[in-house]
Amino acid sequence: MSRALEKVLNPRSIGIIGASEVPGKAAERRTRSLLQGGYEGEVYLVNPKRSELFGRKAYPGITEIGAQVDLTMIIVPPRFLLDAVKDSIRMGAKGIIIITAGLGESGEEGKQIEAEILRAASKTGTAIIGPNCSGMFSAAASLNMLGIPEIRKGPISVLAQSGNVIDSLTNYAKMKGLGFSKIISLGNAIGVKFHEYIEYLKDDPDTRVIMAYLEGIKQGGDLVRVARETGAKKPIIALKVGRSSAGARAAASHTGSLAGDDVIVDAAFRQAGIVRVSNVDEMFDVADVFSKAPLPRGRSVAILSEGGGDNSIAADNAERFGMEVPVLPPETQEKIKPHLLAGMPAGNPIDYGGTAEENPEVIAECVQACMEDQGVDAVYLTGFFGGFQAIIAPHVAELEQKASRKLADLVEKYKKPLFVHTSFAGQDIPALDILREKGIPVFESSEKCARCLGELMSFALRKQTIEQMESPMVPPQEYPRVKELFAAVRKQDRQNLLETESRELLQEYGLSLPAGFLARDAQQASQAFTDIGRPVALKVVSPDIVHKSDAGGIELNCSSPEEVRQAFERIESRALRVTSRERLEGALVSPMAGKGQECILGMIKDPQFGPVLMFGLGGVFVEVLKDVAFRVAPLTETDAQEMIEEIKGAPLLHGVRGEKPKDIRAVTEVLLNLSRIAVQNPEIQEIDLNPVIVHEQGLSIVDSRIILTVDKH
């Protein structure tokens, strides 16, 4: 798809089907922005009712141009759309941008047209962009088919599901003087998918940062994979709405997207190294910084100011946005102290008040000492820099400019980010212009400064992790026995596997389970207890009983043959209230698990991301505190480890209050195994291992439940 997109974004000729010159019309604005945007290839305007448009020849149909057309844009009513698509393909179009709306988002009829378009395009591999999209911009080709005039060129590329967000973005960028490489409106994205655009932009040399606005996600699993690969080269900054129920409602009514569970979006983005933002201004702040600043190696920051108050505020901001503000080592402090007022501490934050205002070179000296320090990953300047000339005296202006040049040299030399907050950022000051020209971010808000630096650090560290990450585990082999199992369950019109079947499946994948004997009667149960040789639990087995404990189908801690016998009989008599003797398979007799930390491991199918793994501690941790971690399958080992460490209750696994640490390794293994099972068996809708008791050595999967997808046959 990347090669097709290359053509689409750099076409030698373009046809606009449905071109118009009625002012304000969608077609008119897009035709105009293309004609006035400097595009150097051929442009053919098609409109059967006009012989001339914008002072050029207009063609009655695209087929009558008599030349190949690399790219067409279609703005015709839905009923004419399919023909326009077919004609485009006939004329050799590598890509078709469909502005026309009222298709899949409007109902069944539209969906059918979409299906036929895809069928037509599939034969030639033509890229379909949209429908229901708002157009495209490609700086390299001076191609502007968005209907928005005067878009500045720059290093940011945009993928957006909403047309009016593109209006917001281009308007905001205009105000801030930022520019774009590519802007692509996704619309219904029936052809080229979001992750395919990402894949293209990954290798696009003109794109330094990718911005995405999303309302819903399709094929989220592919997105996670592609985003991980992309993140190693350039950042993806995504504004995904639908965090709140009202946000999801707005998105749904807007483009018909299903927002899905936002907790999973958050987890998937983190997993994929996508930087998630919540607002347009934040997206630009972050993108601008990401396109310019060197990547820090860690989270440690030195804070400097001529103002103690600004230092305190910055230090709090730093911690809030995930940075560390370490006390600098004595050798660094010794380098700094000569530049401060006598007796001022140089621990970090550093207060050069009283010396720097009249002699701004002090700032460069202090910053240099910080940059030389191996333990410092970034420098955060706060206060009034650039305003000393106004506060002290006009001659300081020149000294401030000199300091700016030195600061820029330091960033260049040490490749460590320098972020500047100054109350004077909003004013027209040469010293600050020098910083900006050299790619040093200058903020009017200390909070924004810290937030952007924090985001840059998170991205840089995530990038390191992802680069070192092994590939996700691919299941090594087929498991025919598992498919037989599914067939048998389907045959009985069931979705729920019996516990005996779940156990078989899990064991097939190499998971070790506590012993379990299916006792058909009290006598067998009692014999199983004797064989096991320690207290046991009994659990009913029947296709009619899914929630075993609600049905009184569980007996715990039976510790004599007599107790086991009685327990079986109790289970049996309760079970027969809801099922028949033929459908009561018996009771599973298992040893009671030893002491350990109760956990829940599971897999669910998310409508956006497909199979998603879940981990949490048992009981109130999941049910009351919602302390659960998710990751999209397939998992890498790092993913599995991270999801365990991510929960707030993780210290309980590491051992608190005198407890020994639990076997986290064993939990990791089970998660990886569940990931393999999920990837290899799309038939499974849900897996629930609950409870799993994690011991100091190993773990016990006490109960398991597997549910298949609705049978489509």
Add this chain to the structure above:
Amino acid sequence: MSRALEKVLNPRSIGIIGASEVPGKAAERRTRSLLQGGYEGEVYLVNPKRSELFGRKAYPGITEIGAQVDLTMIIVPPRFLLDAVKDSIRMGAKGIIIITAGLGESGEEGKQIEAEILRAASKTGTAIIGPNCSGMFSAAASLNMLGIPEIRKGPISVLAQSGNVIDSLTNYAKMKGLGFSKIISLGNAIGVKFHEYIEYLKDDPDTRVIMAYLEGIKQGGDLVRVARETGAKKPIIALKVGRSSAGARAAASHTGSLAGDDVIVDAAFRQAGIVRVSNVDEMFDVADVFSKAPLPRGRSVAILSEGGGDNSIAADNAERFGMEVPVLPPETQEKIKPHLLAGMPAGNPIDYGGTAEENPEVIAECVQACMEDQGVDAVYLTGFFGGFQAIIAPHVAELEQKASRKLADLVEKYKKPLFVHTSFAGQDIPALDILREKGIPVFESSEKCARCLGELMSFALRKQTIEQMESPMVPPQEYPRVKELFAAVRKQDRQNLLETESRELLQEYGLSLPAGFLARDAQQASQAFTDIGRPVALKVVSPDIVHKSDAGGIELNCSSPEEVRQAFERIESRALRVTSRERLEGALVSPMAGKGQECILGMIKDPQFGPVLMFGLGGVFVEVLKDVAFRVAPLTETDAQEMIEEIKGAPLLHGVRGEKPKDIRAVTEVLLNLSRIAVQNPEIQEIDLNPVIVHEQGLSIVDSRIILTVDKH
């Protein structure tokens, strides 16, 4: 103190002791800003080395002026300070602003000077501002002694512990066109205290919003009390640094303030209705909005835009900042629908795209329908308003202005806040100017818009709660027995009360405790068990054993006379390893508590706020999850209830997973009782009731520990 401050802020005459005209000097800048600021009273400049300053007569000493001086400002080296203060008092000064630094913050010598200043001032009730402060501004008196020129007048008053933060604030306000009523630099605040300034500003008719910048808090208990009273009249917005350890470090090196535990600052501010912000720009955003917008009655917001994407972003923002975005009732929807494109939902968010851009009156119609709706507390407009003229056609500009006027009328009529986010906020647009002139906030950032509206709602609701709140419980009587108890403990040079003593104190205050018999020997213990008649716990009692369980001093669940006897003997033999027979008082025999939710209730003394109450669930909730709530004593009943509801584990008290609800009422009572104990007994450093088992009816205080302050005699 308020009357003295009234004089200080509106003096008829001012003396500057240490006036100077050396450019850039602290004294020069302050003298100049006063002389050029329009102050109409008499100004006397005092400098023994000069006969003329700024073209006026200079006096060798303040005593030689020969007229009364209402206010003096002193900028002399520390060694001359005391005399200058005494002279000022002699000349009848009602207030003295001390700019001089190098006093209490620099060491013992400075502290002594401060003490003598206070002694001198106390006789006449003269208000001491500072020392180590940066001056004062009072708009009503055109009095500017900050050394910062051209401060604009307005409704915001500022209290700040840092001089350079006042520079930041005034600079920021200048850029944003905001103005001040009073600006007071606190410095070391040895005389007038922070809460006394607040008390004055509470009744100052020119102050609509109070801004405070704080590095450390003294007399936090008084602050909570005064802030609560003030909040009923006007908001207090505080930037308190020291959230992070590095922030605290910076604050300490800056003004020597002890930042204290930030979790308690957060809790105290919430309790007091103080709006806490983290940055200067946020402080102004909030203050500006608070000084203009009507207060909403609840958290429910209607969101409107011509852009679906902007609506989605706004809805997510709304939820993130604590708002609700309810689906509007059918009658409201019916009023809105005629203004939307056919088929567009009017549920909320509302998308008037396609109609409003050409006819902005649509916006006013939709907003009116929302404002008429009882269930809507505020309206959040997002998108491109003000920019339709640029996007559509110039003639729309006038229609936008008309819509603006209508919107302003609606706010006026319905007294509900309207907040506007528009991408065009940064541009010079008449329609937006109309909104701003009418006090309707217009933001360039949708996030800021939502954050400010969320803060306004939180403040408004908090104000309602505080207005309805009963006064804190004042202890009804003295408890002489308790004071005897303390005397006995002090006599033995102890800080820790024995559990028998703790129990006596708690019971004296009416707390009901499980039965407890102090058994001196095994025989008595066994007898106690027989009397109690159910399983018991034994706990060692000895002044040498504070951590009973570490010393093996606890035996649980003893359920026969023989078990009790053996348990006593085990405790005794382990205790004798760390104490002597004379100092081993025996073991406390108590019934084992019944089932219930384990909790911890306590009191600690905070260096900033004094006695602070604590509540949390037991075990991992406190130790691993840090799920604890704090409140400053004295508590109101509402405070106690709120702190229980505030913890994340609160659902466990309400009953989850089939459990019945626990007796929250009983927990409230104990908290209120602890509050009374804390307020009435400053001798107590710490109280720890842990565990407390809360049953469906009542609770059991299973163990208690009380520690006294270090004896100062």
